[in-house]
Amino acid sequence: MDTSLTFTPERGTELAENVKEVLAEIEAVKPSGSSPRLVAISKIKPPSDIQALYDAGHRHFGENYIQEMAEKAQILPGDICWHFVGALQSNKANLIASIPNVFVLETLASRKLADKLQSALAKADQSRVLNVYLQVNTSGEDAKSGLEPLTADSVASAELADLAIHIRDSCSQLKVTGLMTIGSWDASHAEGENPDFLRLCETRLNLARILGVEEGSLDLSMGMSADFAEAIRAGSCSVRVGTRIFGARPKKGAK
Numbered sequence: 001m002d003t004s005l006t007f008t009p010e011r012g013t014e015l016a017e018n019v020k021e022v023l024a025e026i027e028a029v030k031p032s033g034s035s036p037r038l039v040a041i042s043k044i045k046p047p048s049d050i051q052a053l054y055d056a057g058h059r060h061f062g063e064n065y066i067q068e069m070a071e072k073a074q075i076l077p078g079d080i081c082w083h084f085v086g087a088l089q090s091n092k093a094n095l096i097a098s099i100p101n102v103f104v105l106e107t108l109a110s111r112k113l114a115d116k117l118q119s120a121l122a123k124a125d126q127s128r129v130l131n132v133y134l135q136v137n138t139s140g141e142d143a144k145s146g147l148e149p150l151t152a153d154s155v156a157s158a159e160l161a162d163l164a165i166h167i168r169d170s171c172s173q174l175k176v177t178g179l180m181t182i183g184s185w186d187a188s189h190a191e192g193e194n195p196d197f198l199r200l201c202e203t204r205l206n207l208a209r210i211l212g213v214e215e216g217s218l219d220l221s222m223g224m225s226a227d228f229a230e231a232i233r234a235g236s237c238s239v240r241v242g243t244r245i246f247g248a249r250p251k252k253g254a255k
């Protein structure tokens with residue numbers, strides 16, 4: 001990884017303008033009284049791009065590869081709020097626990113990983129609580145990670161509810177603060193309401209009912225470059241936007 005934090009004025013201006021545009025689009029469609037968060041997904045992009053947006057006042061960034069996030073977190077300012085949005089293998093629990101400024105791990109979907117994270121955190125710092133979102137496979141595609149959505153008929157033994165209860169009762173250093181989904185490519189490129197977003201909303205409603213908590217205590221992380229405006233209209237609290245801010249990504253591995 002190129003570790004330079006120096007960016008050209010042109011690149012700095014371009015990135016800041018892209019963020020400004022996305023924020024304006026969010027502002028134009030958000031429900032009144034809500035303040036959705038923009039997470040700039042900086043995977044594969046150089047640390048200097050992140051530094052440029054940091055200097056322009058942006059703080060929430062998301063990464064997909066844990067090693068890359070750890071390296072970036074080490075050289076970039078400590079008040080960046082990192083979102084981990086990739087698949088995390090349980091043997092990487094110690095690595096994520098070693099990064100102090102992780103704002104949320106967005107992709108938790110197994111009891112095994114929850115338990116590994118709990119013990120990694122207990123070893124690293126017993127006063128630290130790590131926020132997690134549970135990932136939901138709203139589109140039901142085999143290639144997508146995540147737990148099955150909840151419906152009005154779901155009970156506490158449903159896998160997603162069971163994991164949330166397990167974390168509440170047995171993982172004192174993890175806190176479920178929301179739900180995340182990616183959804184299908186087709187749904188995110190179609191006009192009108194996105195059924196995957198509706199399923200995430202329904203899942204939150206039913207998880208809140210089963211846990212006996214306020215629906216508003218759980219964030220919804222949904223919406224990417226192609227569909228963040230629709231996601232905001234559907235009630236998203238946190239959109240994850242990469243390409244619209246940083247431009248197209250090279251394929252990982254292509255050099």
Ligand SMILES: *Cc1c(COP(=O)(O)O)cnc(C)c1O
Pocket residue numbers: 041043064085086182224225226240241242243244
């Ligand atoms: C890469 C990625 C994004 C950003 O996607 P864009 O289409 O580039 O905005 C959002 N969420 C997740 C989980 C990602 O991996």
